[in-house]
Structure formats: structure tokens, C-alpha cells
Amino acid sequence: xxxxxxxxxxxxxxxxxxxxxxxxxxxxxxxxxxxxxxxxxxxxxxxxxxxxxxxxxxxxxxxxxxxxxxxxxxxxxxxxxxxxxxxxxxxxxxxxxxxxxxxxxxxxxxxxxxxxxxxxxxxxxxxxxxxxxxxxxxxxxxxxxxxxxxxxxxxxxxxxxxxxxxxxxxxxxxxxxxxxxxxxxxxxxxxxxxxxxxxxxxxxxxxxxxxxxxxxxxxxxxxxxxxxxxxxxxxxxxxxxxxxxxxxxxxxxxxxxxxxxxxxxxxxxxxxxxxxxxxxxxxxxxxxxxxxxxxxxxxxxxxxxxxxxxxxxxxxxxxxxxxxxxxxxxxxxxxxxxxxxxxxxxxxxxxxxxxxxxxxxxxxxxxxxxxxxxxxxxxxxxxxxxxxxxxxxxxxxxxxxxxxxxxxxxxxxxxxxxxxxxxxxxxxxxxxxxxxxxxxxxxxxxxxxxxxxxxxxxxxxxxxxxxxxxxxxxxxxxxxxxxxxxxxxxxxxxxxxxxxxxxxxxxxxxxxxxxxxxxxxxxxxxxxxxxxxxxxxxxxxxxxxxxxxxxxxxxxxxxxxxxxxxxxxxxxxxx
Amino acid sequence: xxxxxxxxxxxxxxxxxxxxxxxxxxxxxxxxxxxxxxxxxxxxxxxxxxxxxxxxxxxxxxxxxxxxxxxxxxxxxxxxxxxxxxxxxxxxxxxxxxxxxxxxxxxxxxxxxxxxxxxxxxxxxxxxxxxxxxxxxxxxxxxxxxxxxxxxxxxxxxxxxxxxxxxxxxxxxxxxxxxxxxxxxxxxxxxxxxxxxxxxxxxxxxxxxxxxxxxxxxxxxxxxxxxxxxxxxxxxxxxxxxxxxxxxxxxxxxxxxxxxxxxxxxxxxxxxxxxxxxxxxxxxxxxxxxxxxx
Numbered sequence: 001x002x003x004x005x006x007x008x009x010x011x012x013x014x015x016x017x018x019x020x021x022x023x024x025x026x027x028x029x030x031x032x033x034x035x036x037x038x039x040x041x042x043x044x045x046x047x048x049x050x051x052x053x054x055x056x057x058x059x060x061x062x063x064x065x066x067x068x069x070x071x072x073x074x075x076x077x078x079x080x081x082x083x084x085x086x087x088x089x090x091x092x093x094x095x096x097x098x099x100x101x102x103x104x105x106x107x108x109x110x111x112x113x114x115x116x117x118x119x120x121x122x123x124x125x126x127x128x129x130x131x132x133x134x135x136x137x138x139x140x141x142x143x144x145x146x147x148x149x150x151x152x153x154x155x156x157x158x159x160x161x162x163x164x165x166x167x168x169x170x171x172x173x174x175x176x177x178x179x180x181x182x183x184x185x186x187x188x189x190x191x192x193x194x195x196x197x198x199x200x201x202x203x204x205x206x207x208x209x210x211x212x213x214x215x216x217x218x219x220x221x222x223x224x225x226x227x228x229x230x231x232x233x234x235x236x237x238x239x240x241x242x243x244x245x246x247x248x249x250x251x252x253x254x255x256x257x258x259x260x261x262x263x264x265x266x267x268x269x270x271x272x273x274x275x276x277x278x279x280x281x282x283x284x285x286x287x288x289x290x291x292x293x294x295x296x297x298x299x300x301x302x303x304x305x306x307x308x309x310x311x312x313x314x315x316x317x318x319x320x321x322x323x324x325x326x327x328x329x330x331x332x333x334x335x336x337x338x339x340x341x342x343x344x345x346x347x348x349x350x351x352x353x354x355x356x357x358x359x360x361x362x363x364x365x366x367x368x369x370x371x372x373x374x375x376x377x378x379x380x381x382x383x384x385x386x387x388x389x390x391x392x393x394x395x396x397x398x399x400x401x402x403x404x405x406x407x408x409x410x411x412x413x414x415x416x417x418x419x420x421x422x423x424x425x426x427x428x429x430x431x432x433x434x435x436x437x438x439x440x441x442x443x444x445x446x447x448x449x450x451x452x453x454x455x456x457x458x459x460x461x462x463x464x465x466x467x468x469x470x471x472x473x474x475x476x477x478x479x480x481x482x483x484x485x486x487x488x489x490x491x492x493x494x495x496x497x498x499x500x501x502x503x504x505x506x507x508x509x510x511x512x513x514x515x516x517x518x519x520x521x522x523x524x525x526x527x528x529x530x531x532x533x534x535x536x537x538x539x540x541x542x543x544x545x546x547x548x549x550x551x552x553x554x555x556x557x558x559x560x561x562x563x564x565x566x567x568x569x570x571x572x573x574x575x
Numbered sequence: 576x577x578x579x580x581x582x583x584x585x586x587x588x589x590x591x592x593x594x595x596x597x598x599x600x601x602x603x604x605x606x607x608x609x610x611x612x613x614x615x616x617x618x619x620x621x622x623x624x625x626x627x628x629x630x631x632x633x634x635x636x637x638x639x640x641x642x643x644x645x646x647x648x649x650x651x652x653x654x655x656x657x658x659x660x661x662x663x664x665x666x667x668x669x670x671x672x673x674x675x676x677x678x679x680x681x682x683x684x685x686x687x688x689x690x691x692x693x694x695x696x697x698x699x700x701x702x703x704x705x706x707x708x709x710x711x712x713x714x715x716x717x718x719x720x721x722x723x724x725x726x727x728x729x730x731x732x733x734x735x736x737x738x739x740x741x742x743x744x745x746x747x748x749x750x751x752x753x754x755x756x757x758x759x760x761x762x763x764x765x766x767x768x769x770x771x772x773x774x775x776x777x778x779x780x781x782x783x784x785x786x787x788x789x790x791x792x793x794x795x796x797x798x799x800x801x802x803x804x805x806x807x808x809x810x811x812x813x814x815x816x817x818x819x820x821x822x823x824x825x826x827x828x829x830x831x832x833x834x835x836x837x838x839x840x841x842x843x844x845x846x847x848x849x850x851x852x853x854x855x856x857x858x859x860x861x862x863x864x865x866x867x868x869x
Contacts, residue, residue, distance in 0.1 A: 012786065014853055015794045017801050020786065023856040027717065027778055030691045030860050034774060038693075041859075043757050044591040045689030049859050050718055050749065051584060052682035053732065055576045055673065057720075061727045061796065069674030071644040091726045091803065091848065118728045145674055209840065211848050236807075237841060238814030 058118050062088060066113040066144075073143055075110060076482065078274045079103050083110035085272060092212030093235050095191070095271040097220045100523075101283075102274050103482055104216045105136070108187050109144045111214065116146065121184035121212065122160050124148075127205075128189040130165035136189070137163050157181070166193070170204040182209045191215035194234060195227035206234055219523070220271065225251050232270055239270055285487040286480055290504060292494050293380050302368040303334045303498055306341065309361055314543045328499075328539045333398060335500040336464040337378070337405075338369045340398035345369075377493055378408050381461060384491060385414065385441060392459035393435075393442045395475045397466055405443050405463070415439040421446035455483045461491045465503055467535040469513050473521050499542055502555050510559035511566070528565045534558075576673040578602075582642040585671060588612075588681060603641040605666065610635055615684045616677075637664060640671045692861035694757040698765060708766045709866055712740035715777040716748050717860040719785060723792075725800030725851045733785060736863070737777045739770040744784050752863065767864060774862075782855075789853060797851035804849035811841045 011019035033040065058065060064084055067075075075083075079102075086094045086107070092115070096104045115121035126148065128136055133150050140148040140161070149156060151164035157177050166188070168174055186208060188194065194202045194215070213235055221228050229246045232239050240246045252258040276283075295303060310327045326344075333340040345362055352358045385392050396402050402418060409416040417439045419431050435442040436456055457479050466472055480488040494504040507513050513521055528534065537558060545551040576584070586604065589596070592612040598605040608616065613635040614623050626633045639659070659666045671677045698709055716736040723729045736748030745751060761767075772780070815838040822831040 014786070014789055014792075015797060017797045018794060018851050018853055020789065020853045020855060022782065023854065024778070024782075026690050026857040027860050030862070031774055033691050034693075034862070040693050040759055041689050041691055042591050043692055043694055043759070044587060045685050046692050046859055046861065047689070048584060048587055048591075048685040049689035050732075050734070052685055053718070053720060053858050055580075056682065057732060058728055058730045061723075061729045071672050071674065072670075087727075119722070120724070120726075120728050145676055145679075147676065206837070207840075209844065211844060233814075236810070238810040238812075242814055242817055 056117070064110075064114060065117050066110055069113070069117065070144065075106055076103060079107050079110060082107045082272050082274065083114065086111050086214070087114060090270060090272075092185070093214075093270065095215045095217065095220060095231060095235065097217055097271050097273040099273070099275050100218045101477075101482070102276065104218070105139055105189070106143070108189075108214050108216060109140060109146070112140075112185060112187070113144050113146060115185060115212065123181070123183050124161040124185045124187070125169075125178065125183045125208070126161070126163040126187045126189070127166045127169055128163065129193075130167060132189060133163050133165055166201060170200055175204065179207055179209075183211070185212045185214070186210045187214045187216065189216045191217040191231065192219050192227070195224075195230055197230045197233070202230065202234065220273070225257060228267075232267070236270055240266060283480070283482075284484050286476065286490055287487055288490045288492070288508060290492050290494050290508060291380060291384065292496050292501075293376055295495050295497070296372070296374065296376050298368070298372045299334075299338070299376060300497070302338065302341070302365070302372060303331075303495075305365050305368050306330050306334050309365060310543075311546075313358075324543055325536065325539050328542050331499055331542070332464065332467075335377075335495045335498050336396060336398050337375055337401040338372045339400040339404040342366070342369050343400045375404070375408070377463065377495065378405060380493065381405070381463060382409070382412060382414070384461065388459055388489075390459060391435070391440055391442075391457040392461055393444060393454060393457055393479060394461040394463050395444050396463040397445065398464070399445055401463065402443050402445050409441060409443075414441060416441040416443055418442075419444040419446065453481065453483070454479050455481065455485070458484070458486045459489045459491070461493070463493055464500065465492060465507065467503060467538050469507060469511075469521060469534060470525055472507065472513065497548075499551075502548075502552060503538070505552070506555050506559050510556065511562045523569050524562065524566050527569060528562055534562075578642045578644055578672060581671060581673055581678060585640060585642070585678070585681065588685060597637065598639075602643050603639065605637065605639040607637045608635045615688070616680065637666045639666050639668045640677070641668070642671055644670075644672050686858070690859045692759075692859075693864075694759060694861060695761055695765070695864045696866060697756040697758050697762055698866065708764050710768050711765050711864045711866055712738060712768050713770055714738050714745075714748070714863045714865060715774060715781070715860065716752070716863050717778065717781055718749070718858040719781075720856050720858050721785075721789065722854045722856075723796060723851075724854060725797065726803070726848050727796075727800075729796075732858075733788075735781055735785070737772070737781050739772045739774070739777050739862075740768060742772055742777075742780060744781065755865070757863070761864075765864075765866075785855065789855075794851075800849050800851045804845060807845045807849065808842060811838065811845070815841075 011021050014020045064080065064087075066083075067080070082096065082098075086092065086096070092111070096107050098104050098107070112121065112124065126136055126140075137148050137150045140146040140163070146161060148161040148163050149159045151157065151162050151168065151174075154173065154177070156162055156164075157174070164174075169178055186205070188205060193199075194205055196202060197206075215231060215235060217231075220231060226247075229240055229243070241249065250257050250259055250263045257263050310331055314324050314327050330341060330344055333344055345365055349359060349362045352362070381394065385394075394405065396405065399420065402420065406416055406418055415438060417431050417434045419428065419435075419442055423431065431442070432454070435454070442454075442457075460476055460479050462472070462475065466475075476488070476490060492504050492508060494501055525534065538555070541551060541554045541558070545554055582602075586599075589604070589606055589608075589612065592609050592615075594609045594612050595607040596604060597607060610633050613619070613633070617636045619636075623633075625631075657668045659668060669675075669677055695711065714736045716734075719733040719735065721731045721733060723731075734747070734749040736745045736751070737743070738745070815834065819831060819834060819838070822834065
């Protein structure tokens, strides 16, 4: 038989549709070494190399192999199901539109991992808001063993898997670098920012060369059905027909679709939206307890003193909102600890001129502080923690309170560790580790930001409450999240006869925010805060209102507005 | 690979590289790497270039590798690496499991350093006639990996060998080698018969045989992928064609060009994603001198 190796590596036809490409570089290596009489590799290594290939071999088209490579991690059934559908039905171009809290990142990670294992994806670009870059890098590395890097310098783009902020990526010189490249997979988080096709973001993503593409968003439609059309056209032009076709076939009003079942069917080919209500995902319960407490006479005297100071002083600020807000902070601090308010007072003192009449006023307050010998709240917390006899995370808004609590617990032989935003990553990890293994209590000032996951803890104590409900939610979310196996107990410490009582009343009794379904709150707040933040509105009410009863009524009014927003949202989500 | 297989794999590598085991347990090892293994695994190119330039004695790293599957609770968000300081220096602790970075790296290392061999079978010990010489013939053993690719992928291995004496192809060549004792040095009392085929001819025959085999494979996957490709192409045509038709005004020339470019790009992306293809690659290969003529 006369066979020879084709001189060039021209592909050969195996089938009318299929070419065969041969890479025989290892054989060429063998020829070279034969000519030079070596060097030869080790037989054991030769066999191990084959064993490695056998272990990594992708033996069929369909199985989800990534699961066997992630022994330490068990995705939820709906996440696995989503990954499968994207891989096999949507062919790697999809919108992942799960409601908040169901793990879109995990779904994207599974899909990415599977493609990587199969050798179908090597070059990956993940575009996310700047604040999420590190979180993504950590998730991909920690959960998925995927060597993703955060983009920091121009040369970072040379890495195979890069996570970058959309805002950086779309600007030159980065923009051009990326447009010159080719990506096996592009993932865009918070993809609702691509809803307008005239924006730079949209055009940038549209121009990037990509094989597979995942768009992640919890809110595929915010205001207008056309947003959805744009998003899908980015992924698969023509899926919903031409622009005119879409309007004619599917849009009745801006937010109201027609031919809904047809639309759903067409959408179902490119978009997956898992809902909390559709079951399958079980969150454990949140059990909320308010812990009312009466301040000691000395503490109450300080509170009244500060309140008085705030009112008088606010009047003189002539509507300078920023400094008025900081005045309200004083009031809130008294409810937390004397240490917190002391620090702020000292700073105020330093800012006043020497002959200012305010100095005497501030000094009077400091005198009041000196009279306080014990912190009622801290004692109550101590009692609570002891009775729980289990791990608890205590959140406070103030650094000074945090320091005080740590000292207080230490004096009472209660092992406690701190956690705050300013710590570097390594220290944060260390603190989490200590909390998990050694300490009964963690005292934290920060809940947001990237990755603290404390599913091993089931008790949250709000030593004081932020006035921004999203931040309260973030606190609870550290503990009450996917993977939490037990019901979570939440305790709100509430000093009677202070503004704190009003806030706890608003958040807990009025809008029942602690027990809202995960993810519901942010939608409501987003709608509600279109004009001004809740926090500022509250502060304004406090400053404008003289007596407690009136304040209570006004805060109730605010609560009613929130409730209406909630009802409207629920109605819309139901349709 | 289960944890036992991973364990065995790692230990085989370390042994072949003559690393020093400090501790072996049923679930892990503590090992001081040999210089060779350290170069391959410790990611310290600067350190090694320093050692090479200055000739100073190298200090290799010590690892404690645990082969038990790590629970997520033990890892939380952190990496699976930690450090311990001992009297004899710093030890790096890692979980090594199927899917871990370390094992992935090892796979890459063995694939690079177990690529080409020339080996001889050792003649059976004992009944050696010092004056009789045994005839050996050469085989070319090649391990092929075949990938069937479209928007999905599947792979097969073909561990074939061809006798360079006769041109006979053995499809279970690696199995044939399994129980033989092989050595890199030519044993005593052995003579090598002349090859009938050159290496290159042998390779050509293996490839031709493989090609014939692959032609008989089931190509329905490719037919389906092609249908998907056509489907996708049709969809974007329906989107772009009407749009382009309406851009005939001279002022729209620039816009039309941009849209056409976008259209072409989409087409290219669809081909990239769906076009069925088969890729054959040689994982590793070697010359095996075995007794006998077949």
C-alpha cells in the first residue's frame, strides 16, 4: 500500500460535512529525537501521561462532567438543570435571568467549567460592574477552581480568563485590544445595563467577537419590552424577528406584551428565568425577634441632651442637608454606645472655634457621657448570646461601638473577633476562619462588599440598625442564603423611647422587611428610591418633627408608601 | 478519577522523579520535591534561574498533599492552600483532588515529560544462554486522541501500534505492553532486526488506518450540527437582509457597510460555533523493541 503523510497539514475529508485535522507534533518530536539519539522520556511518565488523558477524556456529548471535578461543591438542582439547558438546548448563548438570590453566578460558573473541561473554551472575558470584579474572581477560583484573574493592567488581557469592569473594558486603549481579540465565551453580569442599543456598552458587546455568550440579569425588563428585544438581539439577532416584527407581533403597550404564549415560547429558547415561587429552592425560615430595652436613667439623660442639641443646632444649619444628616447620626449613635457618640462629639468640638458657644454645649454632653457607667444594650446582648449558646454575628454601624463590644466581651470571657471593611482580604479570611473555628461571636461593622459567607452561623444580632433597608438585608444575607441549612434567628435590639424604636417599628412591623422573600426587597427599594433615598427621607422627618407621636405618624406614612410599592410590584410579577 | 486513583497517580509521579517522602499516610503524603520536580511544580522560574546562574545548591519545596475530597465547609471562600511552619522549614498544605489546580498542573507536566520514549523489553531472567542472541523487532506505538467537535464535543482514544518490521497494525498496543518489563537500555544478548518500514512510513500507515476507521463512524452528530448551523444562518439572514434592503439611499452607505460587517461577523461566529470537525492529535508516541518477529 502506498501511503504517505501529506506534506502539509491539509485537512482531509472524512465525510461530506466533516474535515479531519491532524496534529502530529509529538511524532515529529520523536523523529527529531531519533536522529539525535535522545533524550528519551521516562516510561512511567509516558504511562502517567496516558492515564491523565484517560481521566480527562470527554467520552460523550451530553454528560455534565464538571460536577465530578467539583467534589467540594454541590449546586442546587435548578442550577444544574439550567446549566444543562444552556449547554444542550441553547448551545451556549443564553440570558440567565433568575430572580435575585438563586445563583446566576453559579450557573454561569458551571457552564464555563463544562466548556473548559471539554476544551471548547479557553479564552474567556467576564464583564461586570467594578464593585463585583473581585467577587467574581474569588467565586471562580474558590468554588470552581477556574484560574480567573482580575484585570488591573493592560497586560492582564493576555490571561486566558479575565474578569474586568465593563467601564474599563469599553474605554480605549482596552476597547481596541478586546475588539482585536476573539473570545470563546463572554459573560456579562448585570446585563440589564445593555438594554439600550444606542449606548456604548451595547455596541461594545455587539462588536466583540465571541462564540458563546451568557448575559446575566435579574431584571430583563425594567421599563419597556423593547429592552428585552435589544438584549436578545445582542445574543441572537433575529430570534424575535426584525424590530418592526417584534413591535407588531408582541407589544401591546410599553410594558404589556401580547401573544404572550408565543412570546414565552420564543423567549424560552434563549432565556431561563428561575423564580423563587416556582419551588425547588427552599430557603430556611427567618425568625425575627425584637428585643426591647429600657435605657438607664443616665443613658436616657444623654439621649435627651443630644436630641435637644440636634434640634437647636439643626435650625441653625439653614437647610444644609449634609450637616443636618450628620446631626441625626449623633442621635443614632447614642442608641448604640456612648463611645460612638463621644467620638463624634469630640470631632465636632475640634471643628468649632475657640469662642464658639457650642463648645460649652458639647462639653455639657460630654459630662453626661461621663456619668454613664454601664451600657444597657451591651449587657443585654451578652445575656442574649449566653442564652443562645451558639455562634452569633453582631452587627453595628459604628467602629467605636465595635471596639467597645470587643473589649466588653473580652472582659467577660466571651471569645469574639472583629470584622470590618477596612481589613485586607487575608485578614478578612482569617477572621472568618477564627469565627468558624474558635470564637462564639463576630462583631462586624460591614456587611456588604465581597464575599463573607457565614452559613455556619444561624444567629444575627442587630445591635443597631442601618436606615437603609438594603444594608439590613445584606447583613442578614451573609447568614441567610443558599446553603444555610437551619432557620435563622434575627434579633433587633431596640431602645424604647428613641428614634431607634421608630425605625425598628417601620422596618419590622410596618413593612415586615425581615421576612420578605430574598430579592423582593431590592426591587421594591429600587422603585421607591427613584426620587430620594429612604435614609435621607427618614433623616428629614426626624429633623422636621418635634414630638414623638407626630414622628411616628409620619414614619407610618412612609411605610404605607413602601407597602403600596410592594403591592404594585407583586401584582406586576404575578402577570 | 477517585481519590485513590489520584493518590496513586501523584505518588507514581513523585517516585519517578525521585522525590523524598517525609511521611506517607492512607490519605496523604508529605514530600520534599526533587530539583526536577520542583522546577516543574513550584512555579519559581526566577528562583531556578538564580540557582542555575550562581550554581548555589537548590533548596526545594516541601508539600503536604491531602487526597481526601475537601468539603466546601472547610474551604469556604478561601483557597485550598495553607502553610505550616515546622523545624525543617515551611510546608505548604494543599488538597489534591480530581479537578484541583495542582492535579491539573501535574497532568500538564506529565503530558510534557512523558511524550517520546524508546524502550526495550527485558529478556526473561534465568534461562540465559550466554552465546545465543535473541532477535528483537521495533514497533512504533502511537496514542491518538480523536475529538468530534461542533458546538459540543466528544473524544476517543486510539492506542495503536505498527510493527516496523511487518507493517502489521495492533489496535490494543498499550495493552500488549502492559505486563512487559521495559528498560531504556539495550539488554545483553539481544540483537535488533532491520526495520522494513521507516518511522515516517509507519506513521503514515497508522494514520491511514485510523482515517479508514473514522470514516465508518456515526456522523449523525455532524448532520445535526449542520442543520443547527443552517438554522442559525437563516435566522440572522431574516434579520439582516430586510434591514440592508432598506438602506439604499446614498447617505446610508456608511451605515450599510457597518451593518454588512456585523452580518458577516455573525456568520463567522455561527460557523465557528457549529461547524462540525474532527481533530486528531498525537498524545505521545515511542519506539518499542520487542522480542520476536510479529
